Amino acid sequence: MSFHLAPQADLERGITTLGGRRLVFHCHHYNVFLQRTIEDALQERAPRLLVAAGMEASRSMLQGREGEAQSGSAADALRRAADTFAAQGFGRVDVRQLGEGGGRATLDHSHYAVGWVSRWGKRAAPGCFFAAGFLAGAVAVAYRLAPERVTSREIECVAAGDERCSFRVEVW
Amino acid sequence: MAIDERVIVETVTGMGLAGNEEGLIPAFGLYLTNHYADFYNRISFGVLGALVRENPELTEDAVALLTEAAHVCAFHTFGGIMSSVEWDALVQPMIESREDWVLGMMAVVNAFGWGRFRVAELLPGERLVVELRDSYESSGYLESYPQADGPRCFLANGGMAGLMNLVYQGDITRRPTLTEELYREVFSDPRSFRSHERLCAAKGDSHCEFVVERMQG
Numbered sequence: 001m002s003f004h005l006a007p008q009a010d011l012e013r014g015i016t017t018l019g020g021r022r023l024v025f026h027c028h029h030y031n032v033f034l035q036r037t038i039e040d041a042l043q044e045r046a047p048r049l050l051v052a053a054g055m056e057a058s059r060s061m062l063q064g065r066e067g068e069a070q071s072g073s074a075a076d077a078l079r080r081a082a083d084t085f086a087a088q089g090f091g092r093v094d095v096r097q098l099g100e101g102g103g104r105a106t107l108d109h110s111h112y113a114v115g116w117v118s119r120w121g122k123r124a125a126p127g128c129f130f131a132a133g134f135l136a137g138a139v140a141v142a143y144r145l146a147p148e149r150v151t152s153r154e155i156e157c158v159a160a161g162d163e164r165c166s167f168r169v170e171v172w
Numbered sequence: 173m174a175i176d177e178r179v180i181v182e183t184v185t186g187m188g189l190a191g192n193e194e195g196l197i198p199a200f201g202l203y204l205t206n207h208y209a210d211f212y213n214r215i216s217f218g219v220l221g222a223l224v225r226e227n228p229e230l231t232e233d234a235v236a237l238l239t240e241a242a243h244v245c246a247f248h249t250f251g252g253i254m255s256s257v258e259w260d261a262l263v264q265p266m267i268e269s270r271e272d273w274v275l276g277m278m279a280v281v282n283a284f285g286w287g288r289f290r291v292a293e294l295l296p297g298e299r300l301v302v303e304l305r306d307s308y309e310s311s312g313y314l315e316s317y318p319q320a321d322g323p324r325c326f327l328a329n330g331g332m333a334g335l336m337n338l339v340y341q342g343d344i345t346r347r348p349t350l351t352e353e354l355y356r357e358v359f360s361d362p363r364s365f366r367s368h369e370r371l372c373a374a375k376g377d378s379h380c381e382f383v384v385e386r387m388q389g
Contacts, residue, residue, distance in 0.1 A: 007206065009185050009285075011181055011182065011185060011282075011283075012288070013287070013288055013305070013306045014282045014283075014284075014285065014286060014287045014288035014289070014305075014306060015285060015287070015306055016206070016285035021208060021209070021210055022208075022209035022210070022285060022308050022311075022312070023206045023207065023208065023209065023285050024206075024207055024208075024209050024212070024284060024285040024286055024308050025189065025204050025205070025206055025207070025284040025285060026204070026205055026207050026212070026245065026249070026284075027200075027202035027203060027204050027205075027245070027248060027249045027252065028202060028203040028204075028205075029202070029244055029245060029247075029248035029249065030241065030242075030244065030245035030248070030249060030327075031205060031207070033241050033244045033245070034212070034215070034216070034238075034241045034245075035215075037219075037237050037238070037240070037241050038215055038219045041219050041222075041223060041234070041237060042219060042222060045222070049214075049215060049218050049219065049222075050215060052214075053210075053211050053214035053215045053218065054211060056210065056211075056214060057208035057209075057210035057211035057214065058208065058211075060210060061208060061210075085195070086191040086195030087190045087191045087195075087206075088190075088191065088197075088205055088206040088207065089190075089191050089195065089196055089197035089203065089204055089205040089206060089207075090191075090195060090205060091191075091194070091195040091196065092193075092194060092195040093195075108194065108195070109194040109195055109196055111195075111196060111203060111205055114196070114203060115203055118203075130211060
């Protein structure tokens with residue numbers, strides 16, 4: 001069973017929204033090229049911006065979406081977030097090991113890892129920054145935590161040669 | 173006009189582009205995401221702000237970086253779409269002229285959530301003027317920052333140049349392979365197209381407007 005809710009499209013204005021926030025289609029070429037542009041420009045500061053932006057964007061959408069969804073447990077909210085993530089084309093993320101104190105999540109077929117490898121091959125360090133931010137946002141929304149209390153980091157990445165992408169989410 | 177924009181927009185929207193069993197969206201020969209406008213805006217305006225704060229003289233370079241990303245986006249995204257089986261099935265039957273490739277692609281983009289594009293002028297092989305309302309870049313900018321002192325729709329601006337380069341410079345109608353070599357050849361040609369965002373809602377205009385012309389007329 002999927003918990004995914006379909007986005008709302010306003011064809012006259014060319015606008016699509018989910019949870020009150022705008023969605024836009026883009027392909028892997030743009031996504032990984034833009035990420036690389038930012039990494040090149042900001043160097044060691046880039047991951048902080050990319051993860052924070054992922055968290056901010058996903059948290060805004062998920063908060064709005066939770067208002068539209070049927071109520072349920074925090075685990076249900078995480079499951080809804082994972083289904084939305086997959087429906088949006090980012091890959092399949094397993095959130096069953098995430099809880100109020102954080103935990104670990106694994107991601108199969110990460111869009112960013114697949115896209116990066118197809119364009120440039122392997123990279124030296126993990127590169128799924130958006131996914132890391134998304135998971136932090138999902139935990140913050142599911143457990144109604146202040147965003148400052150949640151951090152997330154990718155510890156294994158297919159784009160860096162690992163077998164799968166995995167993330168450690170910490171709640172402080 | 174041969175291109176029926178409403179049919180294209182409704183059909184693309186109705187395709188229900190969503191993740192498959194792997195959570196990926198393979199379509200038009202690409203991997204798509206139905207991504208967050210807020211994410212693109214934060215990282216684009218964030219890197220621009222950081223670079224300009226530290227080195228104001230680098231403003232043009234920072235804009236050029238974001239524009240380059242848009243050129244890459246247009247080359248692969250628009251090029252991939254115009255080379256796809258979906259294009260052949262939906263848009264190709266409506267095409268009667270080379271200009272219809274521009275209009276058909278614009279119709280597809282209007283289903284992507286970027287806002288509503290309208291071609292105001294198309295001088296074959298020479299000039300394109302496009303109006304954009306509800307741009308996700310300008311509206312997103314105004315949500316988080318004060319009114320801008322210059323245009324902010326870097327993706328849409330570069331995308332319009334990329335579209336003209338694909339149609340009139342790279343001849344996408346002949347379905348070339350979209351390689352990095354072709355990208356460099358097309359975009360480094362001294363007569364290739366560049367776009368200027370003449371109006372932008374982020375700087376107080378009623379809508380955004382792009383003028384695309386060859387670098388050397």
